[in-house]
Amino acid sequence: MNRMLVKPMALILHDQPQVVRTLEYLVRTTGVLGTCTGIDLAQAFEQIQQHPVALVMLDTCRMDPVQAAQACASIRQAWAHEHTDDNSRGQSVNSPRRQIWFITNRASSIDLEDARELGADRILTMPFDPDLVQQLVWELGRQWNGPLAKAS
Secondary structure (H helix, E strand, O other): OOHHHOOOEEEEEOOOHHHHHHHHHHHHOOOOOEEEEEOOHHHHHHHHHHOOEEEEEEEOOOOOHHHHHHHHHHHHHHHHOOOOOOOOOOOOOOOOOOEEEEEEOOOOOOOHHHHHHHOOOEEEEOOOOHHHHHHHHHHHHHHHHOHHHHHO
C-alpha cells in the first residue's frame, strides 16, 4: 500500500480528557492528520504498530526530565523498529521527519533547549494557542501528505 494513501496520525498521550478532546479537534480540523489517543507509553507503542504516526503529543506535566528523555527514546526506538516492508509504516530515507511534542503546564520547568536535549521537537505550554497548534500540525501534515494535503 502506498504511504500517500494512508493518512498519517497524530498520537495524543494525555491523561486529561478535555486536553485530549481539544487537541483532537485542532488536529482533525486541519485535515492533514488523523488522530489516535492513549494515556501511557504502552498504548503509544500499540498505536505506533497499528498506524503511521507522524506526531506524538506527549503529556510531560508529571514527568521528570529523565522520564521524558526515556519516553522520547522509547518512542523513537519503536519508530525505528516498525516494519519497513510495509510502505504505510516505517521511516525510510525519503520519509518526512516524525516529531515528538511535549505538552506541559510548567513553562519554566523545561525550556526548548532542554526539551530538544531530552528528545522533543517542540513544547506546547498549556494553555496553548489553538491557531499555533493548527499551523504547526498543518506544516507537519503537509510534509507527509504533499499534494494530498491540499485536497483534504
